[in-house]
Amino acid sequence: MLSASQLEGYIRQGLACDYIQVSGDDGIHFEAVIVSPAFEGKSMVQQHQLVYGTLGDRMRAEIHALSMKTYAPQKWQELKEMEK
Amino acid sequence: MDVQAQIKETVTSNPVVLYMKGSPKFPQCGFSNLATQILDACDAKYIAVDVLQDQAIREGIKQYANWPTIPQLYVKGEFIGGADIMRAMYENGELQTLLESAK
Numbered sequence: 001m002l003s004a005s006q007l008e009g010y011i012r013q014g015l016a017c018d019y020i021q022v023s024g025d026d027g028i029h030f031e032a033v034i035v036s037p038a039f040e041g042k043s044m045v046q047q048h049q050l051v052y053g054t055l056g057d058r059m060r061a062e063i064h065a066l067s068m069k070t071y072a073p074q075k076w077q078e079l080k081e082m083e084k
Numbered sequence: 085m086d087v088q089a090q091i092k093e094t095v096t097s098n099p100v101v102l103y104m105k106g107s108p109k110f111p112q113c114g115f116s117n118l119a120t121q122i123l124d125a126c127d128a129k130y131i132a133v134d135v136l137q138d139q140a141i142r143e144g145i146k147q148y149a150n151w152p153t154i155p156q157l158y159v160k161g162e163f164i165g166g167a168d169i170m171r172a173m174y175e176n177g178e179l180q181t182l183l184e185s186a187k
Contacts, residue, residue: 044173045164045169052151052152052153055152059152060146065153068168069172
């Protein structure tokens with residue numbers, strides 16, 4: 001069964017992440033928060049496509065759902081500031 | 085007509101199209117359910133395509149937008165996103181504006 005930490009590993013292999021947190025313990029549904037410089041200047045669709053790209057066929061075969069929030073580093077920093 | 089042409093025909097001839105699992109009345113997946121609820125909350129008129137009724141569409145739609153999951157929302161022929169993106173756009177008001185422009 002696929003674990004959240006394995007999934008995190010797959011994403012990290014294909015995408016440079018400043019921050020990543022993956023949760024989900026049923027093996028098929030996962031949630032992720034991902035911050036990557038590669039997201040800079042890209043639309044939300046393009047950002048999610050980058051993440052799906054790191055998972056390739058696993059997205060078809062093993063993973064039923066990956067719910068994600070993606071942020072470019074600057075956007076993430078702004079969010080962090082707002083929480084202070 | 086092949087599947088890709090069929091999908092193109094559907095999304096360009098209808099202003100708002102949701103590819104989903106099940107129907108708006110009986111969604112077969114939590115994410116498809118969320119997508120229909122968001123569209124209903126926006127008071128949107130949309131065509132729903134149940135991918136569970138057609139295996140060729142179910143696989144073809146993933147290639148069409150280079151997007152491996154369902155639901156998928158299309159407005160005026162353009163791929164908008166899946167459930168996460170719909171929720172984010174609903175929360176910041178972009179989705180309402182977009183759907184209004186498609187009426």
